[in-house]
Amino acid sequence: MASLSETHIRERLHDLRVLWRRVWAYPVTPAIMALVLVLCIGLTFPGEKPIVYGDDGQEMQLPAAFHKWTTHRDTLRLVSVYGILACGMTVVIITAGIDLSVGSVLGLTAVCFPLLLMYFHWPPVLAVCGTLAIGTVCGLVSGGITAVFRIQPFIVTLAMMVFARGLAKAVTGGKKAPLYIQSEDGTIHYPPVVQAIRTRWFDDNLAVVTVVFLISALITWILLSRLRWGRYLYAIGGNEQAARLSGVPVAASKILAYALAGLFSAVAGICQAAQETNGDPEAGATYELTAIAIVVIGGTNLMGGSGGIGLTVLGALTIGYIQKILSINQVPEAWRLMLTGIIIVAAVLVQRRRA
Amino acid sequence: MTSLTETDLAPAASTSLVDVRGVSKSFGATRALIKGNFDVRPGEVHVLAGENGAGKSTLIKILGGVHRPDAGTVCRDGAPISFRSPREAMAAGVSVIHQELSLIPTMSVMDNIMLGREHSVLGFMTRESQRAFVDGALARIGLAIDPDRLLGSLPVGAQQMIEICKALSTGSGSRLIIMDEPTSALTEPEVERLFTAIAGLKADGCGIIYITHKLEEVYRIADRITVLRDGQHVITAPVDAMPANELIRHMVGRPLAEQIKRRAPLPGVTVLTALGLTVIDRTVHSDAAASPDGTRRVRVSPMNLTVRAGEIVGLAGLQGSGAGDVLAAVFGALDSRYAVHGSMTLAGRSYIPQSPGRAIANGVALLTSDRHRTGFVPAMSIRANTSLAALQTVSPLGWLLMARERALADAVIQTLRVRAQAMTVPITTLSGGNQQKIVLAKWMCTSPRLLLLDEPTRGVDVGAKHEIYELMNQWTEQGMGILLITSEMPELLAMADRIVVMHRGRVMDVMTRNQADAERIIHAAMGGEINGIAE
Structure with a gap:
């Protein structure tokens, strides 16, 4: 009997191991694990419990920050702009490329939007479309130079990063472009479109920018999993020569990827400007690095050919929570940066696959 | 003790620089070398001959310390040795000059020669002592090249000489130098200079193992010839005792594999005609025969070619024959570096291959020779790899119809009898033979009328090989x-209904299945006299 149960246990263990291996083989498993790990850190360090004194002088303890819904809601809202950039970055990285210009294009479009809307008085729909077109053109130029002249995307988009930042400063003369009207009595009015983007629905619980992020992710998902062009992007990133010899339009596909990254940068730029109620030519500096970190922490390989948008959404949440947890625990800026660096490396190491 | 007895058993070894006795090496199920015997004496050039896959590279890799033999002994100057790494072989005075250059083009000549063994004091490189060493090494083989020049700025021929110079300046003791097709990138005068250097090395008592696919070279420099075939030693003889026809007979020599059965249907309408098909390398100046880096200007001299429905036309040729360029040109796969001239028709219609995409749309498919580099996308699933070239047919307006994709890919995969656990696992989980079948399946999805096959059975096990013949x-x-x-050779002779033999971009011979024999093909492929061209 004893030996029988022993073999039984052994078989069970074996089954579990097989099951684990199968679960681990899903690309999302490590990404989810990284997120869960960060959430556990959040539960361990939920922040100080603020003590308030009631009217009767009685001490009252409020729940710690991490145990409050508002914290999670803010995390989502704050990571949305980065998440929108990361959508475009995912598409580009899948082709084994990189786009360093997304932060600067965000800055450029953040000043172009107020310019078109407030200065040229374009109708809101046209102003939005015009801004999106400017971002897309930036991407088309980067992608075109990369694909046609076969220059490394790192260099081309680095150049675009510098150029777009300069253009943003040139457009406004280095000043912030306001997205509000201050009447003579000092009250501030926002144009309806700006107000719409800044809004948070359901008692401040759902920010419009978060919805924009989720729609961007949905569009990217459709491209990557349901359109022919998405398949082309994976093929190019996985083996460009084989893709070319299979009739894949390599140059056109690459240009599409960078144009999409530019478009999403413009979307992020409009969101950023509306949230801040002005277009700052300095907006978006170093955002490209956060976007890359989100994509990588999600598990999309920088070598191209694999990954997906679901991973990027998980990566955005992970990065967002890291930031939030560090801030609710009042970790000083210097330590926050160092810890973020360490956590990124740790998360990527956790995700590394068995060979 | 053991080493003593082994040395006693092979007294002849004492006069040899290297003596290989009964050495075998297998890779998985493939027996690359079976009881190989081979020796090199001081002051001789020993040519190693054999077709592709005969075991030549395995043998030189064992001598160079890349592979370790499964069985047998290798004696160096009479003492048994076993190199564990190329470094050990180098230290024992065995230098291998590979076909591909192993130099770094962005470094100077001197830095290349000294790489990995820089002279230094406390980690600081001592320039003077390095300079003296390099000057000496260059002078020894009569090279007048400034050691400070960037290696990449030199013509390939000169780079090859630097490679040789580097190889000769390593290690110590009586030297064994292995040259694997050293002249493939050299121009005529450079070849002459190399041969002069070889003569000098012989006079110094060095032994040289020389591998070449060029008959005239064999008879210019060989002292002895060893022929390998299918991993086995066939014959070793002094060059005088082995005339060219004898050599070719030994290289081919096998009873042709009869199990490959070709059922040739009656040829139908003409699928492809190419008139005056020419491929020119634009980067080579028009009044030069070859560029500084040794590549020919005319990759393919004007040639005519027809392929009819139901016909298999074999394009035979050794490395650099231009046969691969012909396939790439027909598929539109050559980049803007090459100019393609001539007129083509495909199924009676005028056809200009501009890009692989256009070629596929016209019913042309190209199976490339290196499936890992150019055949499949490793990160993608079996199914996605299969449907890749035919995606347009399953995605109207760009929207992928998953069900239609699955139906198309899985049906083709089934007819090819691929053994896989699921169609959604990465293609890299398959065996080489099944990977090759998936790449073939990819092309079947495009329903081609003209199939261009470049080494369709390379790196494929015997079972899959025969399945591929049956599919053809x-x-x-x-x-x-x-x-x-x-x-x-057996594959070519068995499967091709007509054979076109090329040598350095020119058609040397054309024969039907009945006229074809291995000796005639090898003779033409090695640039032998033309015995009557049909086309």
Whole structure:
């Protein structure tokens, strides 16, 4: 009997191991694990419990920050702009490329939007479309130079990063472009479109920018999993020569990827400007690095050919929570940066696959 | 003790620089070398001959310390040795000059020669002592090259000489130098200079193992010749005792594998005609025969070619024959570096191959020779790899119809009998033979009328090989035309209905299946006299 149960246990263990291996083989498993790990850190360090004194002088303890819904809601809202950039970055990285210009294009479009809307008085729909077109053109130029002249995307988009930042400063003369009207009595009015983007629905619980992020992710998902062009992007990133010899339009596909990254940068730029109620030519500096970190922490390989948008959404949440947890625990800026660096490396190491 | 007895058993070894006795090496199920015997004496050039896959590279890799033999002994100056790494072999005075250069073009000549063994004091490189060493090494083989020049700025021929110079300046003791097709990138005068250097080395008592695919070179420099075939030692003889026809007979020598059965249907309508097909390398100046880096200007001299429905046309040739360029030109796969001239028709219609995409749309498919580099996308699933070239047919307006994709890919995969656990696992989980079948399946999804096959059975096990031959039979019966490149002689002789032999971009011979024999093909492929060209 004893030996029988022993073999039984052994078989069970074996089954579990097989099951684990199968679960681990899903690309999302490590990404989810990284997120869960960060959430556990959040539960361990939920922040100080603020003590308030009631009217009767009685001490009252409020729940710690991490145990409050508002914290999670803010995390989502704050990571949305980065998440929108990361959508475009995912598409580009899948082709084994990189786009360093997304932060600067965000800055450029953040000043172009107020310019078109407030200065040229374009109708809101046209102003939005015009801004999106400017971002897309930036991407088309980067992608075109990369694909046609076969220059490394790192260099081309680095150049675009510098150029777009300069253009943003040139457009406004280095000043912030306001997205509000201050009447003579000092009250501030926002144009309806700006107000719409800044809004948070359901008692401040759902920010419009978060919805924009989720729609961007949905569009990217459709491209990557349901359109022919998405398949082309994976093929190019996985083996460009084989893709070319299979009739894949390599140059056109690459240009599409960078144009999409530019478009999403413009979307992020409009969101950023509306949230801040002005277009700052300095907006978006170093955002490209956060976007890359989100994509990588999600598990999309920088070598191209694999990954997906679901991973990027998980990566955005992970990065967002890291930031939030560090801030609710009042970790000083210097330590926050160092810890973020360490956590990124740790998360990527956790995700590394068995060979 | 053991080493003593072994040395006693092989007294002849004492006079040899290197003596290989009964050495075997297997890779998985493939027996690359079976009881190979071979020796090199001081002051001789020993030519190693054999077709592709005969075991030549395995043998020199064992001598160079890349592979370790499974059985047998290797003696160096009479003492048994076993190199564990190329470094050990180098230290023992065995230098291998590979076909591909192992130099770094962005570094100077001196830094290249000294790489990995820089002279230094406390980590600081001592320039003077390095300079003296390099000057000496260059002078020894009569090279007048500034050691400070960037290696990449030199013509390939000179780079090859630097490689030789580097190889000769390593290690110590009586030297064994292995040259694997050293002249493939050299121009005529450079070849002459190399041969002069070889003569000097012989006079110094060095032994040289020389591998070449060029007959005239064999008879210019060989002292002895050893022929390998299918991993086995066939014969070793002094060059005087082995005339060219004898050598070719030994290289081919096998009873041709009879199990490959070709069922040739009656040829139908013409699928492809190419008139005056020419491929020119634009980067080579028009009044030069070859560029500084040794590549020819005219990759393919004007040639005519027809392939009919149901016919397999074999394109035979050794390395650099231009056969691969012909396939790439027909598929539109050559980049803007090359200019393609001539007129082509495909199924009676004028055809200009501009890009692989256009070629596929016109019913042309190209199976490339290196499936890992150019055949499949490793990160993608079996199914996605299969449907890749035919995605347009399953995605109207760009929207992928998953069900239609699955139906198309899985049906083709089934006819090819691929053994896989699921169609959604990465293609890299398959065996080499099944990977190759998936790449073939990819092309079947595009329903081609002209199939260009470059080494369709390379790196494929015997079972899969025969399945691929059977598929080729079925496809031609269905009216497909096939243009086949293969370096395996039995495959070519068995499968091709007509054979076009090329040498350095020129058609040397054309023969039908009945006229074809291995000796005639090898003779033409090695640049032998033309015995009557049909086309």
